Amino acid sequence: MSRLKTTHIVETLIWLTIIAVFFVYSFEFNQEIEIYIFGATGWPRVILGLLLLVTMGNFLHLYKKGSEVQKGRVGITDQEENISYDSLYSIWKLIAILSLPLIFAWSLKPVGFYSATPIFIALTILLLGEKRIKWVLGITLFIYLLLIVLFMVILNAPLPQGNISPFYDFSAFMLTLNTNLHQSLNF
Amino acid sequence: MIDNFISGSAALFGDPFTIGIFIFGVIGGMLFGAIPGVSMLTLAAILLPFTASLEPAQGVMLFAVIYCTGTYGGAITAILFNIPGAPENAPTAFDGYPMTLKGQSGKAVGAAVLCSAIGGVSSALIMMAATEPLANWAISNIGPPEIFALVFFGLAVASSVGGRTMWKGWMSVLLGLLVATIGQDPVGGINRYNFGFADLAAGIAFVPAIMGFFAVSEIFVQAEKKAVGKYEAPKMSLDFPTLLELWTHKIAVIRSMFVGFFCGILPGIGATLAAFMGYGEAVRWSKDKESFGKGNLEGVISSETANNAATGAAMIPLLALGLPGGAMTALMVGVFQMHDLEPGPMVFYNSPDLIWIVFAAMFYANLSILFIGLIETKTILYLLKIPFQFLAPMILLLASIGSYIGRGLVLDVIIMFGAGIMGFLLRRSGYSIPGIVLGIILGKIGEQNFAQGMQMVHYDVLEYLSRPICLLLIIAGLLTFFTGIYKALSFSLKS
Numbered sequence: 154m155s156r157l158k159t160t161h162i163v164e165t166l167i168w169l170t171i172i173a174v175f176f177v178y179s180f181e182f183n184q185e186i187e188i189y190i191f192g193a194t195g196w197p198r199v200i201l202g203l204l205l206l207v208t209m210g211n212f213l214h215l216y217k218k219g220s221e222v223q224k225g226r227v228g229i230t231d232q233e234e235n236i237s238y239d240s241l242y243s244i245w246k247l248i249a250i251l252s253l254p255l256i257f258a259w260s261l262k263p264v265g266f267y268s269a270t271p272i273f274i275a276l277t278i279l280l281l282g283e284k285r286i287k288w289v290l291g292i293t294l295f296i297y298l299l300l301i302v303l304f305m306v307i308l309n310a311p312l313p314q315g316n317i318s319p320f321y322d323f324s325a326f327m328l329t330l331n332t333n334l335h336q337s338l339n340f
Numbered sequence: 341m342i343d344n345f346i347s348g349s350a351a352l353f354g355d356p357f358t359i360g361i362f363i364f365g366v367i368g369g370m371l372f373g374a375i376p377g378v379s380m381l382t383l384a385a386i387l388l389p390f391t392a393s394l395e396p397a398q399g400v401m402l403f404a405v406i407y408c409t410g411t412y413g414g415a416i417t418a419i420l421f422n423i424p425g426a427p428e429n430a431p432t433a434f435d436g437y438p439m440t441l442k443g444q445s446g447k448a449v450g451a452a453v454l455c456s457a458i459g460g461v462s463s464a465l466i467m468m469a470a471t472e473p474l475a476n477w478a479i480s481n482i483g484p485p486e487i488f489a490l491v492f493f494g495l496a497v498a499s500s501v502g503g504r505t506m507w508k509g510w511m512s513v514l515l516g517l518l519v520a521t522i523g524q525d526p527v528g529g530i531n532r533y534n535f536g537f538a539d540l541a542a543g544i545a546f547v548p549a550i551m552g553f554f555a556v557s558e559i560f561v562q563a564e565k566k567a568v569g570k571y572e573a574p575k576m577s578l579d580f581p582t583l584l585e586l587w588t589h590k591i592a593v594i595r596s597m598f599v600g601f602f603c604g605i606l607p608g609i610g611a612t613l614a615a616f617m618g619y620g621e622a623v624r625w626s627k628d629k630e631s632f633g634k635g636n637l638e639g640v641i642s643s644e645t646a647n648n649a650a651t652g653a654a655m656i657p658l659l660a661l662g663l664p665g666g667a668m669t670a671l672m673v674g675v676f677q678m679h680d681l682e683p684g685p686m687v688f689y690n691s692p693d694l695i696w697i698v699f700a701a702m703f704y705a706n707l708s709i710l711f712i713g714l715i716e717t718k719t720i721l722y723l724l725k726i727p728f729q730f731l732a733p734m735i736l737l738l739a740s741i742g743s744y745i746g747r748g749l750v751l752d753v754i755i756m757f758g759a760g761i762m763g764f765l766l767r768r769s770g771y772s773i774p775g776i777v778l779g780i781i782l783g784k785i786g787e788q789n790f791a792q793g794m795q796m797v798h799y800d801v802l803e804y805l806s807r808p809i810c811l812l813l814i815i816a817g818l819l820t821f822f823t824g825i826y827k828a829l830s831f832s833l834k835s
Binding site: 266 | 563
């Protein structure tokens with residue numbers, strides 16, 4: 154009897170889509186290499202072929218055994234847990250937690266590290282359930298200062314500065330402060 | 341050898357500035373290894389430009405020391421947070437993290453300290469005694485066919501651990517290999533799968549992918565538990581393993597030392613495969629296979645002994661042949677080049693002082709893991725007391741900085757968070773994150789050596805297999821592969 158669930162079918166379809174997209178895209182660079190008979194596509198296509206085979210094997214397993222763990226497997230640190238979302242709020246919260254870092258990463262180019270970071274820290278702490286505003290602000294300030302001291306002052310690491318005013322101006326202000334500090338300390 | 345070692349030690353400890361660099365490397369490597377979200381590679385990438393102002397010996401020594409202590413430091417985050425500080429610490433998390441969940445974090449970290457020191461010190465001693473003969477052996481016996489064969493065997497071993505089924509283990513490894521094909525192909529330099537992004541021509545950088553799959557995905561897993569109210573803070577314990585407990589695993593330590601050293605001396609392989617193979621062999625020879633992945637101390641011991649044993653050995657192809665064995669040794673090549681030096685056989689004749697300062701420093705750095713590690717570990721265990729909502733943004737930001745610094749590309753930060761989301765979803769479905777990462781790391785090495793090997797034997801498979809080491813490794817890989825397929829099929833088809 155089949156133990157397939159909708160999620161198993163979706164999972165298999167995603168893998169097949171990845172294989173199809175990568176295979177079709179491989180024609181874009183299907184060029185011969187004079188010194189190598191398998192060309193640029195040989196290796197990726199072998200990987201895609203093997204991936205297709207094991208995806209079929211995986212589908213067979215899902216069909217017969219569902220999500221059951223194969224006997225004798227070692228090193229599985231992520232046991233399947235029954236995580237159920239009892240409210241729409243929890244789902245939205247998870248979506249927000251997953252998308253916030255991507256928004257932060259995207260904002261680094263226009264806004265810069267120095268301006269985007271404190272907002273990112275505070276929002277992450279809030280999303281992870283901290284409700285005490287004094288703690289949110291205090292920890293935000295602490296982490297921000299710690300990173301600035303370690304990476305800007307001590308290690309002089311180049312961080313994204315942004316390209317939109319006033320964020321860019323703020324980054325320039327921070328870097329000027331750092332230069333002045335280094336000069337005054339003869340660092 | 342002893343005279344050279346003494347002169348290297350004298351040069352190391354005779355100059356206060358060099359001592360300062362050594363101490364900075366020891367503490368910096370341990371801290372950056374042990375802070376979740378950053379790694380020794382982050383520190384090395386930041387420090388690379390500064391090494392121009394140091395003496396060549398000081399620069400190379402600093403990186404070698406960071407390599408030794410950072411490899412150990414990465415075990416701490418693997419054990420405490422399920423976030424391996426470096427890919428070579430990934431198998432440590434298989435058993436280390438379940439031990440933390442059981443309230444045995446002190447035991448796991450204590451074993452990691454001791455075994456890292458044993459693996460590292462023994463490797464440093466062999467390196468000092470045998471760099472030249474081993475390098476000569478490697479030159480005459482190890483070529484691209486053998487390296488490809490070892491990569492194949494290593495990937496077969498990696499597929500057998502981590503995933504919920506053998507299928508998922510292989511799917512994870514193959515996904516990693518597929519990701520590694522993004523960028524220029526290693527033979528003809530043709531752009532593959534850049535999907536219109538010019539920055540992808542150089543491929544997916546290791547550090548963002550590793551940070552994303554390991555650190556960010558773990559944060560998301562814990563955040564999800566927080567969101568649904570199922571989060572449980574890991575338990576802290578300071579009970580270190582007794583000597584008797586460790587003595588019972590002596591065979592595992594010795595076996596992992598050999599596995600680690602063998603993998604380390606092979607150019608392009610390095611400590612990551614060493615750790616996976618050390619762990620895989622521990623499982624293979626154990627009478628209690630089922631207990632692995634559920635908090636078996638031998639899992640931590642095998643992985644940590646093997647990866648530190650590989651650090652000293654990895655210096656052999658770097659110094660003797662000029663071939664880096666991994667990301668960290670590749671950065672060391674950068675230090676050499678900044679001083680107009682090329683690592684390779686001539687270094688032994690042109691710069692013997694440099695070689696012996698580096699050897700001595702690696703020996704003392706591994707020894708210091710034992711003493712400083714035990715003191716530092718007790719402090720680091722208190723990280724478990726920091727509430728998750730305060731630790732998570734810190735880890736995410738450190739990982740962002742670590743990813744950005746390597747190439748100065750915001751795209752790398754986006755890739756890291758993308759890998760984090762992907763890792764989170766794949767983990768929920770039972771795929772192996774270490775398998776994916778190993779695939780990414782070994783993909784280009786495997787392809788390049790396969791191509792070179794094929795060209796060497798003029799595409800004659802029989803000639804390829806006539807090389808004994810190559811044949812042995814290919815057979816071992818195929819056996820692992822087909823045994824896995826047989827087990828998976830018989831399990832799936834059994835009603």
